[in-house]
Amino acid sequence: AGMWRGLIEAYRDRLPVDAATPVVTLYEGNTPLLPAPALSERVGADVFLKVEGANPTGSFKDRGMTMAVSKAVGAGAEAVICASTGNTSASAAAYAARAGITCAVLVPQGRIALGKLAQALAHGARLLEVEGNFDDCLTLAGKLAQDHPVTLVNSVNPDRLHGQKTAAFEIVESLGDAPDVHCLPVGNAGNITAYWMGYGEDHVAGNATRRPRMFGFQAAGAAPIVRGEVVREPETIATAIRIGNPASWAEAVAARDESGGLIDAVTDDEILAAYRLLAREVGVFVELGSAASVAGLLRTGADGRLPRGARVVCTVTGNGLKDPQAAMSNADTPQTIPNDAAAAAAALGLS
Numbered sequence: 001a002g003m004w005r006g007l008i009e010a011y012r013d014r015l016p017v018d019a020a021t022p023v024v025t026l027y028e029g030n031t032p033l034l035p036a037p038a039l040s041e042r043v044g045a046d047v048f049l050k051v052e053g054a055n056p057t058g059s060f061k062d063r064g065m066t067m068a069v070s071k072a073v074g075a076g077a078e079a080v081i082c083a084s085t086g087n088t089s090a091s092a093a094a095y096a097a098r099a100g101i102t103c104a105v106l107v108p109q110g111r112i113a114l115g116k117l118a119q120a121l122a123h124g125a126r127l128l129e130v131e132g133n134f135d136d137c138l139t140l141a142g143k144l145a146q147d148h149p150v151t152l153v154n155s156v157n158p159d160r161l162h163g164q165k166t167a168a169f170e171i172v173e174s175l176g177d178a179p180d181v182h183c184l185p186v187g188n189a190g191n192i193t194a195y196w197m198g199y200g201e202d203h204v205a206g207n208a209t210r211r212p213r214m215f216g217f218q219a220a221g222a223a224p225i226v227r228g229e230v231v232r233e234p235e236t237i238a239t240a241i242r243i244g245n246p247a248s249w250a251e252a253v254a255a256r257d258e259s260g261g262l263i264d265a266v267t268d269d270e271i272l273a274a275y276r277l278l279a280r281e282v283g284v285f286v287e288l289g290s291a292a293s294v295a296g297l298l299r300t301g302a303d304g305r306l307p308r309g310a311r312v313v314c315t316v317t318g319n320g321l322k323d324p325q326a327a328m329s330n331a332d333t334p335q336t337i338p339n340d341a342a343a344a345a346a347a348l349g350l351s
């Protein structure tokens, strides 16, 4: 009982922390596991959304960042650094601000959703726009962390994955067992790795009788794992997952194979269709990258790879407000009317 005080306090005995670890938290975690009847009907399964956009900075990255920043501060770090397609930078900046340390951020120039850029800057990050893509930024960040007194907080930092595995713990607690299938978007492949670790630990601990099949989805223009080779110039409207050489590639393949799952590509059109469906029929506004999990759900539901009647969880990783430009360019332009009831009624087609 008592109030929620973040995932380190909630799962302290299952995380690599001890009594001396300073807890840097914004009370992340404990996100909704929301039934999605509109999706269940479409695919003939029992579908839930793990709504990670409900975290403090609007994405699942907060789960990893409370751990990474707490451990960094505990080890005496005065600065953290990350490469990012946007969400990691927003989260790192917020947790660094909370801890009173410096945050440096490397992002691909012109390829970050506006809301994410605004967050990182609002929280006071030292943000550099790099003439290159995410993979280039990650290489640079790794080099800087090696040569300078600054801790890397990308998902290559194992503390990040431990934080993110707690989403699986929450799902098992809510459902009373693991689901049959878990769908999620794959970018740098840290999150699918973390969920697989979390489900595995729950299984070993006896909290779940089984582990789910992991279904990961990359954007078609940025699908190195599906293609089996690095994509030098990844391209997709889903900028969050515009990644051509994922850091946790091998771990994602292991999660797929050990679980009897799959990693497939979804097109930008499928991502957009899922994005609209989620907003208009499920009532959940996510960012484009997050819609990849639901695009994959719909694709595997249609082609028969998703078992009928299965219990399925789709992680929707980030809030739709992260990317107002994507929302506006996929919506009708609002009509302007005079300050007049009759004009409003006419414009709305009210009889």
Ligand code: F0G
Pocket (backbone or CB within 6 Å): 059, 061, 083, 084, 085, 086, 087, 088, 089, 155, 185, 186, 187, 188, 189, 190, 191, 192, 240, 241, 287, 289, 290, 317, 318
């Ligand atoms: N969804 C969103 C909204 C993301 O921001 C990311 C990754 C992913 C899915 C993919 O997760 O990388 O663990 O496979 N964003 C990172 C970032 C790369 O910098 O914010 P992953």
